[in-house]
Amino acid sequence: MTMLPEQAMVLALLVPLVGAVLIALASRTPNVREGITLATATTLLLCVLGALPAILAGQRPGFTLLTMMPGLDIAFRLEPLGMLFALIASGLWIVNSLYSIGYMRGNQEAKQTRFYVYFALSIAATMGIALSANLFTLFLFYEALTLLTYPLVTHQGTDKARRGGRTYIGLLMGTSIVFLLPALVFTWALTGSTDFTPGGILAGKLGHTGMAALLLLFMFGIGKAALMPFHRWLPAAMVAPTPVSALLHAVAVVKAGVFSVVKVIVYIFGADTLASAGVAGAADALVALAGFTIVSASVVALGADNLKRRLAYSTISQLSYVVMAAAVLAPLSLIGAAMHIAAHAVGKITLFFAAGAIYTAAHKTEVSQLDGIGRRMPWTMAAFAIASLSMIGLPPTVGFVSKWYMVSGAMAAQQTLVLVVIAVSTLLNAGYFLPIVYRAFFVAPAAGDAPHGEAPLPMVLALCATAAVTVVLFFVPDVPLALARQMVGP
Amino acid sequence: MSLAPHLPALQVVIPLLAAPLTVLLRRRGLSFALVLAASWLALAIAVSLWWRVHDSGPISYAMGSWPAPWGIEYRVDALNAFMLVLVTGIAALVLPYSRASLLAEVPPQQHYLFYTMFSLCLAGLLGITITGDAFNIFVFLEISALSSYVLIALGRDRRALLASYQYLVMGTIGATFIVIGIGLLYLMTGTLNLADMGNRIGAVQGTRPVLAALAFLTVGISLKLALFPLHQWLPNAYTYAPSAVSAFLAATATKVAVYVLLRFYFSVFGHSQVFGRLPMQEAMLLLALAGMFVAAAIAIVQSDLRRLFAYSSISQVGYIILGLSFDSKTGLVATIVHLFNHGITKGAVFMLLGCVALVMGGTTLARVQGLGRRMPLTSFGIVLCGLSLIGVPGTAGFVSKWYLILAAVQQGQWWLVFLIVLSSLLAVAYVWRFIEAAYFHEPRRDIEVGTTVPWSMAVPAALLVLATLYFGFDTSFTVESATRAAGQLMAGRP
Numbered sequence: 003m004t005m006l007p008e009q010a011m012v013l014a015l016l017v018p019l020v021g022a023v024l025i026a027l028a029s030r031t032p033n034v035r036e037g038i039t040l041a042t043a044t045t046l047l048l049c050v051l052g053a054l055p056a057i058l059a060g061q062r063p064g065f066t067l068l069t070m071m072p073g074l075d076i077a078f079r080l081e082p083l084g085m086l087f088a089l090i091a092s093g094l095w096i097v098n099s100l101y102s103i104g105y106m107r108g109n110q111e112a113k114q115t116r117f118y119v120y121f122a123l124s125i126a127a128t129m130g131i132a133l134s135a136n137l138f139t140l141f142l143f144y145e146a147l148t149l150l151t152y153p154l155v156t157h158q159g160t161d162k163a164r165r166g167g168r169t170y171i172g173l174l175m176g177t178s179i180v181f182l183l184p185a186l187v188f189t190w191a192l193t194g195s196t197d198f199t200p201g202g203i204l205a206g207k208l209g210h211t212g213m214a215a216l217l218l219l220f221m222f223g224i225g226k227a228a229l230m231p232f233h234r235w236l237p238a239a240m241v242a243p244t245p246v247s248a249l250l251h252a253v254a255v256v257k258a259g260v261f262s263v264v265k266v267i268v269y270i271f272g273a274d275t276l277a278s279a280g281v282a283g284a285a286d287a288l289v290a291l292a293g294f295t296i297v298s299a300s301v302v303a304l305g306a307d308n309l310k311r312r313l314a315y316s317t318i319s320q321l322s323y324v325v326m327a328a329a330v331l332a333p334l335s336l337i338g339a340a341m342h343i344a345a346h347a348v349g350k351i352t353l354f355f356a357a358g359a360i361y362t363a364a365h366k367t368e369v370s371q372l373d374g375i376g377r378r379m380p381w382t383m384a385a386f387a388i389a390s391l392s393m394i395g396l397p398p399t400v401g402f403v404s405k406w407y408m409v410s411g412a413m414a415a416q417q418t419l420v421l422v423v424i425a426v427s428t429l430l431n432a433g434y435f436l437p438i439v440y441r442a443f444f445v446a447p448a449a450g451d452a453p454h455g456e457a458p459l460p461m462v463l464a465l466c467a468t469a470a471v472t473v474v475l476f477f478v479p480d481v482p483l484a485l486a487r488q489m490v491g492p
Numbered sequence: 493m494s495l496a497p498h499l500p501a502l503q504v505v506i507p508l509l510a511a512p513l514t515v516l517l518r519r520r521g522l523s524f525a526l527v528l529a530a531s532w533l534a535l536a537i538a539v540s541l542w543w544r545v546h547d548s549g550p551i552s553y554a555m556g557s558w559p560a561p562w563g564i565e566y567r568v569d570a571l572n573a574f575m576l577v578l579v580t581g582i583a584a585l586v587l588p589y590s591r592a593s594l595l596a597e598v599p600p601q602q603h604y605l606f607y608t609m610f611s612l613c614l615a616g617l618l619g620i621t622i623t624g625d626a627f628n629i630f631v632f633l634e635i636s637a638l639s640s641y642v643l644i645a646l647g648r649d650r651r652a653l654l655a656s657y658q659y660l661v662m663g664t665i666g667a668t669f670i671v672i673g674i675g676l677l678y679l680m681t682g683t684l685n686l687a688d689m690g691n692r693i694g695a696v697q698g699t700r701p702v703l704a705a706l707a708f709l710t711v712g713i714s715l716k717l718a719l720f721p722l723h724q725w726l727p728n729a730y731t732y733a734p735s736a737v738s739a740f741l742a743a744t745a746t747k748v749a750v751y752v753l754l755r756f757y758f759s760v761f762g763h764s765q766v767f768g769r770l771p772m773q774e775a776m777l778l779l780a781l782a783g784m785f786v787a788a789a790i791a792i793v794q795s796d797l798r799r800l801f802a803y804s805s806i807s808q809v810g811y812i813i814l815g816l817s818f819d820s821k822t823g824l825v826a827t828i829v830h831l832f833n834h835g836i837t838k839g840a841v842f843m844l845l846g847c848v849a850l851v852m853g854g855t856t857l858a859r860v861q862g863l864g865r866r867m868p869l870t871s872f873g874i875v876l877c878g879l880s881l882i883g884v885p886g887t888a889g890f891v892s893k894w895y896l897i898l899a900a901v902q903q904g905q906w907w908l909v910f911l912i913v914l915s916s917l918l919a920v921a922y923v924w925r926f927i928e929a930a931y932f933h934e935p936r937r938d939i940e941v942g943t944t945v946p947w948s949m950a951v952p953a954a955l956l957v958l959a960t961l962y963f964g965f966d967t968s969f970t971v972e973s974a975t976r977a978a979g980q981l982m983a984g985r986p
Contacts, residue, residue: 145885171920
């Protein structure tokens, strides 16, 4: 069966919605419900893949859903970066669903139907972000994603969850309302358009100060990218069940943030416009800001004993790699930014999967408790080790590929600061990941530990799969690389 | 004889005649049926008037065939056609809702009086909106005000009497100011016809009596529309009135008052006079901002949901006035769109709160703990309306906020842009008060759940919630109407 790319896009938006309805209807029969989740996720990936050949062939399919206000459409257009993001999110949703089944049942979580329904809805919003043809549509789905993930973050319903939820909604909605919305309105008032256009739409519309101010409004407004000082929602979101942290706060939500950052820089401002002589300071400020976030978040991660908290700060740091690479503006670093969206996604989801597996099997949450756990959970900790290598940026993992492009881009642009930041942060990454691996495999377990083995099979399968992808993408990075190159232009 | 040319008169006459008939009928069921029919007819008339204005421009209707400016003229243009649709639409939904809601809140022997007062109030609001005569505005203002004092006093809680009395005092002061203002204008222009007044005022522009008239009208109308700090009557009135009354008044009464302000500012005095030569822009801007922030901050610390959303209304009135103080077409679009969007949102909220009160026996935050479990749909509806109050995209509130921010950006008023969005954060805070109460607590065991929500209440409430979402996506009706109305207002034509 061949599918028109437009049809594939419509399906990609509809499938998770339909899935959510079916999941809700099947609430009485958990096995059917989980079956529907898996089937929906698989169908979604197939739909996204259905549009891949057309994108690689250079087509940019799209359609307009409706006109909301005069001149403001809800419209969709698939371009290479969106394709990459959609592929990552939909592909990892399958693995994550598998993992969720093991986790939610293994920990006897309550309200599982609500969990799966909101999960599917969050994925629908993510697809909307990936496919949006203009900033206005992106903003719509961006806000929807914040609201739809709120019930997932506060799933436990405890006081701690409520507090975490407050920080989550307060910072994410706060930044988007206070910074992003004015930036969006301003862009529209200035250009009469919010369409994502290769080369950007702001060329010649603003002076130096205006451009820098607008750029900062956008960057702080996209709070999901967790640029400091608006990063605290991410550690707060760790109160969620681990599958939520894994897919949403390592992949869908945070990647929606950096995806939006790259989209805005490439298709709204235009890399050439930002690099042009008059306004060069704007991007430099962003580089400095992202560099600061990378290093300081890594330092915090170094001192965090709670495993999920350490991973959260590592995520904050890694997200800013994407922002920094995008702000360097050189074609090679833009490719690096796009690649890093993919690389960090598969690596970090593996790490979260491992953290959740440890919690489920051994009920341990702190790094200091992990002595010798590699002997009891060899598969989990091996996957953890591979993903750690990817975070540090060592071969044979995909993290090396993205870092390679980022470094090359920085060299081409002669950005010494960027090189220093990458070097320092690589050391810091090694400093907070390798001790975990060391403890797990080379330190003897503490005496009074209750014996346990690996986590339930679906969880182990899931984390091994994502770890394998981390390695495979090192050897065959063709598809993401091709998409990243297309984004930068011929 | 065709009735079509007389639609402007029938718009007011039908609910006005329904009122005495209910007193004659005296039967609860019959009065209900009569007023229901009247309000649905009124809606049909409003829609057809809107179409006629849309197709062929403003309609002028001479009452009793006495030509303007000597006789009373009813004049329908883009702005009041739009307002008529809002008022009659809300009335048409509140009435079916009221039947079951009244049973729980008002002694049965008083029900026919409720319908009498409701149709009088409706006739008054429609009269204010449709008439082109200044004194007629005052007369209908009093009709709607007196009937709403009675409606509020019908509340079950005895504090409703105090609330009604408070509103009576404030409302009377407001009405007095308005009639003094109108008197001064009559003195100086020699006419009561608004259009005529607008034409003749040029000769006496800037004289002391005209300035005094502007001041009296501004204060009087501001009392009616609950502009901060003249809002004191509103929270109690909305809190203690019967649920159906809260829903109706919250959605319509203050909105019609804003309409009167727009009419006088833009059609009579002329915006270049009001904003250009006098410091009204600064005054309105400051009061609007103060209302937006102070009222929203007060809303956050309320313990009763009705009071919380009542303060939210005062804060939202701030947005509406802020839009008009920009003195730009986009600003006016924001004002007019928000009149409508906020009207339907608040109507929906108060209808849903009426359902909550019916089932849970009250609307304090302590009582609604665990509401998400007990009344999932009602609770979700309140959340959706809350999102519209915040201005989340996909809801009606977002559309108004978009235009408001756009108006500020177009004027280069960056500090205002940030004040607007910061005040939305306060809205997030008070909406989240409800969300945390409803979803992060187990249902209270000690509260007996009264009944289930009857269909006659659930359906109108659900329709308004859906409208809140619908007008967040399809803005062709709201934004186009508002744009035409704003264009006419800026051109100074009544």
